[in-house]
Amino acid sequence: MRRAYLAAAICALGLSLLPCAADARHSRRAHHARRDRFPVVRRTDPPGVGMALDPATGNYRISYYPPALPPPSSPSLMEGQPAATQAGPVVLRVSAVSRRRPSAAKPKLLHAIFVPATKIDPIVESDFVYRPGRREVQYAYRIGNGRGAKQALVRIAIEPLSTVSALMLPLPGGAGRDAERTAQFEATASGALISPDHWSGTLSALAGPGLRIVWQLDAAPGAKGVAPGRAQSGFGLPADDLPGVALARLRGNAPPLRFGGHWPPGDIGDRLRYLTAHDYVTRPVAVPAITLPDPYDSAALIGRIQAQMHTWIALGLLDPLFADRLDHHLEYAADELRNGWTRDARYDLDAVHLLLALQYPSLEGKAGPAHLLKPAAMQIDVVAARVLDFDLKYVEMRMDQAH
Numbered sequence: 001m002r003r004a005y006l007a008a009a010i011c012a013l014g015l016s017l018l019p020c021a022a023d024a025r026h027s028r029r030a031h032h033a034r035r036d037r038f039p040v041v042r043r044t045d046p047p048g049v050g051m052a053l054d055p056a057t058g059n060y061r062i063s064y065y066p067p068a069l070p071p072p073s074s075p076s077l078m079e080g081q082p083a084a085t086q087a088g089p090v091v092l093r094v095s096a097v098s099r100r101r102p103s104a105a106k107p108k109l110l111h112a113i114f115v116p117a118t119k120i121d122p123i124v125e126s127d128f129v130y131r132p133g134r135r136e137v138q139y140a141y142r143i144g145n146g147r148g149a150k151q152a153l154v155r156i157a158i159e160p161l162s163t164v165s166a167l168m169l170p171l172p173g174g175a176g177r178d179a180e181r182t183a184q185f186e187a188t189a190s191g192a193l194i195s196p197d198h199w200s201g202t203l204s205a206l207a208g209p210g211l212r213i214v215w216q217l218d219a220a221p222g223a224k225g226v227a228p229g230r231a232q233s234g235f236g237l238p239a240d241d242l243p244g245v246a247l248a249r250l251r252g253n254a255p256p257l258r259f260g261g262h263w264p265p266g267d268i269g270d271r272l273r274y275l276t277a278h279d280y281v282t283r284p285v286a287v288p289a290i291t292l293p294d295p296y297d298s299a300a301l302i303g304r305i306q307a308q309m310h311t312w313i314a315l316g317l318l319d320p321l322f323a324d325r326l327d328h329h330l331e332y333a334a335d336e337l338r339n340g341w342t343r344d345a346r347y348d349l350d351a352v353h354l355l356l357a358l359q360y361p362s363l364e365g366k367a368g369p370a371h372l373l374k375p376a377a378m379q380i381d382v383v384a385a386r387v388l389d390f391d392l393k394y395v396e397m398r399m400d401q402a403h
Contacts, residue, residue: 048109051268058150060114062272064264065107110262114272117254117279120153121146121228124250126286126383128243128390136165136238139286140194143250144231151252152225154217156235157280158248160210161287164192164203165238196234198223213237217253225253237288242394243387244289244308245317249280284317284383290391298395298402299337305391306330312384322379326352326388342399349392356385363389 051062123144130137145153186204193201193213201215215235217225226232257276263269290308293300306327312318333348357364359380380388 049268051271058116058119060116060272060275062112062114062264062268064110064112064262064268066110066262067265068107110259112257112259112264114257114275115254116275117151117155117251118281119150119254120250120252120281121149122153122250122281122283123231124156124248124283124285126243126386128286128387130390130394134165134238136240137243137288138236138238139243139288140233140236141285142231142233143226143235145226145228147229149228149252151254152227153232153250154225154253155214155251156248157212157214157250158246158285158287159212160206160246160289161213161239162210162241162244162289162291163239164189164211164288165240192237194234194236196232199232199235201235239288240292241288242290242292242305242391243286245284245312245315245381245384245387246287246289247282247315248285249282251280254279284315284381286383286387296398298398299334301395301398302330302334302337305388305395309384309388312381317381317384319379322355325355329355337399342403345399346396349396352392353389356380356389360385 049064051060053060123146125142125144127140127142128137129140141156143153143156182205186202189203189211190201193203193215195201195215198218198220199215200218201213204212204214206212217223264272290301290304293304309318309323309326313320313323329348329351333345333352336342336345336348353363359378360382363385
């Protein structure tokens, strides 16, 4: 009787435990399934690290930890000296320092403010005049700053340009050029630049072909740059080459970027390097760019003008379809000049002048009453249009001199 009672109790207890065991196994499976379905996302940057743009000020707030220092060389755990020199096993005394684990100090989160030098509204006016007596083109620039700017203009850099006239030395070429010769060339070329008061101009040779000009505001008392709503003229240079178009890079008087002795590491540092490398505003300007053929050849010069014109497409200054229309007439004019058909070449050059005048009636000249026609959508920048019009007029002037 007692055995039957115990057996019934065990069966009842077993039946009551089986569902619990099944629920436990099911809960473990469900837990693992949820963990697989929603994996844990690991952060690449520690909390608080990042770069954020303040829309109210236009400045970037940078938060970062200093780069980790290499761990010091720790002594071996078996560091010590033998306790005895007699034969037998050598017993090493372990120093107390080697048993102590170095305490890692928690790095302090650092902060910095990057103020862009792009809080400006620059306007650059280019002027270029041919001087027949000297057979050179005089380039002049006037820099303005819009009233809505928040910084004064303090720097303008222009590259690439082909040459500056009145140089006593040939342009050094290639990356393997002689350093002393290059320094002498740059000093001589910088002396040919024209700079206004409180500004200094320097010219340097690029690693590849071409030159770079930089006009920088002097750090002298009273030098304030081009304030908002103001303009500054007096920048210029003489050159033997006809004008092309390049982008000038202008900067405002932003404070220098300061850190606590450490450049931010990792992705934050890479993003900051990109910002500092592109910390400028661009504007198109006329620059010396087209070398005259020697001996002179009008058809060859038109080909060089076309090559320079094609670079404006990548700069966003010329519509490709409009460039095709210009190329059509320029190629015909070059072929006609090679065959001696000067009158036909003038017709095609006049057609180019008319196309430019339809864009900007100020370039009308002798092309006809372009202002009476319906202008097309702007397909070429005004500086590029003026440069092309000037270069073709030079070709026509040389055609007149040849006859």
